[in-house]
Amino acid sequence: MSGQLLADPGAAADAAARARYGTNSVEKGAGRLSGRGARALLGAVVPVALLVLWWLSTNLGWVPAHKLPTPQSVVAAAGDLAASGDLAKHVGISVQRVLVGFGIGGVLGLAVGALVGLSRLASELLSPLLGALRAVPSLAWVPLLITWLLIGETSKVTLIAIGAFFPVFTTVSQALRHVDPQLVEAARAFGLRGGRLLTTVQLPAVVPAIFSGLRLALAQSWLFLVAAELIASSMGLGFLLTDSQNNGRLDRLILAIILLAIIGKITDTLLGLVERWAERRWT
Numbered sequence: 001m002s003g004q005l006l007a008d009p010g011a012a013a014d015a016a017a018r019a020r021y022g023t024n025s026v027e028k029g030a031g032r033l034s035g036r037g038a039r040a041l042l043g044a045v046v047p048v049a050l051l052v053l054w055w056l057s058t059n060l061g062w063v064p065a066h067k068l069p070t071p072q073s074v075v076a077a078a079g080d081l082a083a084s085g086d087l088a089k090h091v092g093i094s095v096q097r098v099l100v101g102f103g104i105g106g107v108l109g110l111a112v113g114a115l116v117g118l119s120r121l122a123s124e125l126l127s128p129l130l131g132a133l134r135a136v137p138s139l140a141w142v143p144l145l146i147t148w149l150l151i152g153e154t155s156k157v158t159l160i161a162i163g164a165f166f167p168v169f170t171t172v173s174q175a176l177r178h179v180d181p182q183l184v185e186a187a188r189a190f191g192l193r194g195g196r197l198l199t200t201v202q203l204p205a206v207v208p209a210i211f212s213g214l215r216l217a218l219a220q221s222w223l224f225l226v227a228a229e230l231i232a233s234s235m236g237l238g239f240l241l242t243d244s245q246n247n248g249r250l251d252r253l254i255l256a257i258i259l260l261a262i263i264g265k266i267t268d269t270l271l272g273l274v275e276r277w278a279e280r281r282w283t
Contacts, residue, residue: 069251074258077251091259094225094236097153098267101160102221106214108161109168113213114198116169117176127173134166138227146231156228163224164217171213175206204282211275218271222264 051071057063058070081087112130115122141159149155179202187201203210229238237256244253 066250069254073251074255077249077255081252081255089235090237090240090256091263094229094238095263095267097156097160097228097236098218098221098225101157101224102164102218104157105161105164105221106168106217109165109213109217110172110210112165113169113172114176114203117173118198118202123173130166130169134170138163138224139231142227142231151233156225156233159228160221160224163220167216167220168210168213171209171216172206175209176202179205207278207282208275211271211278215268215271215275218267219264222260222267226260 054068055071058065058068078087081090112126116126116130117123138159141162145155145158149158183201183205184197187197192200225236226238226241229236230242233239237260240256241253244250244256
């Protein structure tokens with residue numbers, strides 16, 4: 001047996017891992033890795049199928065080029081924009097606007113949501129107004145923000161912050177209202193009050209709800225970004241959409257949509273990683 005381990009370093013490493021962590025831990029870790037790989041492959045099935053269908057329908061003439069460009073032309077458009085440096089500028093400014101607006105809106109949503117969720121008086125005062133404002137479409141804010149803040153970065157970031165605010169506010173306020181009263185009373189019995197009670201007991205109890213709201217807010221931030229850049233912008237993926245439409249560049253228009261989808265998914269995945277870390281830390 002020892003000779004076999006010496007001849008096979010992989011077997012030796014596996015045996016060492018089993019001796020240190022136990023057979024079940026190693027097998028569970030391998031199962032998690034294989035499960036993630038299977039989920040990744042399964043999740044790629046539909047995108048790959050759509051890509052193949054897109055290629056067939058455009059290259060075989062099923063769909064005319066003026067209705068849908070070929071995948072090759074979209075890749076070529078991406079190459080042209082990347083070579084000129086415009087692609088990095090469009091992506092960079094849009095990501096910056098989303099992150100800043102999402103950060104501001106998320107923090108404000110968390111603060112106001114905690115206030116409304118913990119205070120009956122604040123709930124009675126603010127809930128009707130915020131409920132009405134939440135129903136206002138994103139484009140309805142644009143003329144007012146341009147009038148007040150002009151067409152600079154402040155108006156765009158403010159619009160994105162508005163979009164990020166309401167999902168966080170709604171989920172946090174609702175979750176805090178349903179925190180187990182016995183848990184709160186037990187914490188008070190140990191002398192926790194006010195801010196310490198909030199940060200030590202109440203907020204950790206609603207970590208899943210907080211991140212659910214944050215992920216919705218992030219998606220909403222990308223929606224409001226496009227609304228902001230469609231109206232008044234000279235740079236960004238929303239501007240690329242409008243400019244491509246005006247110039248008849250359907251290849252660039254499709255490229256902008258694909259980039260929004262990919263970057264949105266990447267940011268959501270990163271936030272999901274933070275969510276898993278927070279759940280391990282506080283729940």
